[in-house]
Amino acid sequence: MTVDPWPAPRAHDPVDVVVSLPGSKSLTNRALVLAAISDGPSVVRRALRSRDTSLMAAALSSLGASVDTSGEDWRVTPGVLAGDAEVDCGLAGTVMRFVPPVAGLSTGTVAFDGDPHMRQRPVGQVLGALASLGIRVEDEGRGSLPFRVHGTGHVRGGTVVVDASGSSQFVSALLLAGARYEHGVDVRHDGKPVPSLPHIDMTVAMLREHDVAVDDADANRWSVAPGPVQALDHLIEPDLSNAAPFLALAALSGGSVTVRDWPRATTQAGDALREILTLMGCEVGFVEEGLRVRGPERLQGIDHDLHDVGELAPAVAALCALAETPSHLRGIAHIRGHETDRLAALATELGALGADVTEHADGLSIRPAPLHGGVFHTYADHRMAHAGVIVAAAVDGVLVEDVDTTAKTFPDFARFWASLL
The missing domain is CATH 3.65.10.10 (Enolpyruvate transferase domain)
Known part of the structure; x- marks a missing residue:
């Protein structure tokens, strides 16, 4: 119409x-991802209610978490990431990039797609990184939507090299889920300067609030240690x-x-x-x-x-x-x-x-x-x-x-x- x-x-x-x-979309969607993979229930207070955040809530729910969006404060309970699922990314870059590393922890096949415009946005660096960490990804070489992530319930993790000059979200995506990988994740950027560095700083700060150890002392390198993601309530700015x-x-x-x-x-x-x-x-x-x-x-x-x-x-x-x-x-x-x-x-x-x-x-x-x-x-x-x-x-x-x-x-x-x- x-x-x-x-x-x-x-x-x-x-x-x-x-x-x-x-509220902030960037903070809300990061908080939702961390809540869904944490070690207990938590609340995202004053969550932004918008299309992007609703899509994120739906995506994490499809992977087994319980996300109650009925009130101003959204309640999240982690769940068993089991079975096949479909994720609608809409026009949300955070859903397209942040959810696949979480999907690698599931025990099923997760199919990702979105609006026509979204098929033009790059995600190949994230998918290539996941493949190098031991996650099977099918994208027919496009580096864009649609694609499938085949989870086995376990991700090896380790060191991965990406070119994040196209988007800082390529780095944040790997860091957010990295603590749940067997060896954590050590992300190294190789390329032109990373844009929007404040968004990576935001990701690192939120991980540390969840008691996740992150080493970002060296330029163009971010290392997340393996371990639990502590449940934590967030108040969204x-x-x-x-x-x-x-x-x-x-x-x-x-x-x-x-x-x-x-x-x-x-x-x-x-x-x-x-x-x-x-x-x-x-x-x-x-x-x-x-x-x-x-x-x-x-x-x-x-x-x-x-x-x-x-x-x-x-x-x-x-x-x-x-x-x-x-x-x-x-x-x-x-x-x-x-x-x-x-x-x-x-x-x-x-x-x-x-x-x-x-x-x-x-x-x-x-x-x-x-x-x-x-x-x-x-x-x-x-x-x-x-x-x-x-x-x-x-x-x-x-x-x-x-x-x-x-x-x-x-x-x-x-x-x-x-x-x-």
């Missing part, structure tokens, strides 16, 4: 709002990357937006918004409720390396298209392998609305230019939808196609966004 593009609302005046955001369009609203309107409960210390990549928005001329600081951003009279462009925080690139690029001075965003070649080729998509969609954009191999150059209305396509990518609504808040007549793709990490986003404007 085709849905008409959404006439995203315009911010005609400076905004002044305080918002509470749903707000999703700071999902804060990007809301804080951008303050920046583009010259108003004020406060995000409640912003953590003073966090491993989330979205925390980099504090530095980025300051560079663009915003006033950024902690207040009693959380983090407050006040927009400037004139938004400034930036020259910035987003290698470690590539998920923020769509929102930042949209803001740069509204800035009064040029911008250059670099270090983000890896986001071509996200939900869509985000560099090509951003260059195409911003350019179609009048932006002066040059696409490079690893980034974008954006120069000031008058923007106009039109349809902003999202490519089934929630971050592209964020970029679209940001531009629409500053430009008349922008229609965002498939805004409901935001349900991946923020259910009912469009209604919530419209309520602010």
Whole structure:
């Protein structure tokens, strides 16, 4: 069914709002995986309820865990990973990459597939690593969905070499399940720099909270010792990357937006918004409720390396298209392998609305230019939808196609966004 593009609302005046955001997808899905392979029941408090996290809960349930998602706090009881199963990855990279190493611990065949767009996203490095650790994988040489993992109830583990330059998730996937392998897992990266390192730091920090020994003293190497994963309740922080369009609203309107409960210390990549928005001329600081951003009279462009925080690139690029001075965003070649080729998509969609954009191999150059209305396509990518609504808040007549793709990490986003404007 085709849905008409959404006439995203315009911010005609400076905004002044305080918002509470749903929980972090990255933290929720890591917490669910660790809970499912731990040594006892646990609770994931304030879990994000979205398509990605629901798919993760369903995937782990199919492998034998009990995941009760009926309340705000999700209760997880590990189970016997036995029998055959099917896993729907949807558009969730964390499901496609984090669950196969767990499936290797099962005693059946686990079939993985997902949405058509998902078949274009790479997972071959994870599958190749699992094969080298003694897990039988069938993917017909594609290195992508669909594929099958044949579990034997036991994984040898040991040392594995991967090229994680395409995604930090390749490393996190192996680390999360590694403690349950006979010899643990020693992951060594060989290739161009690993993107989004904060996400690996997040994985390591959460493993240590579960009393798993992790050695990350050497660059490009992460070693997880074998042993039990201690059951532990998690309280999920707000999703700071999902804060990007809301804080951008303050920046583009010259108003004020406060995000409640912003953590003073966090491993989330979205925390980099504090530095980025300051560079663009915003006033950024902690207040009693959380983090407050006040927009400037004139938004400034930036020259910035987003290698470690590539998920923020769509929102930042949209803001740069509204800035009064040029911008250059670099270090983000890896986001071509996200939900869509985000560099090509951003260059195409911003350019179609009048932006002066040059696409490079690893980034974008954006120069000031008058923007106009039109349809902003999202490519089934929630971050592209964020970029679209940001531009629409500053430009008349922008229609965002498939805004409901935001349900991946923020259910009912469009209604919530419209309520602010």
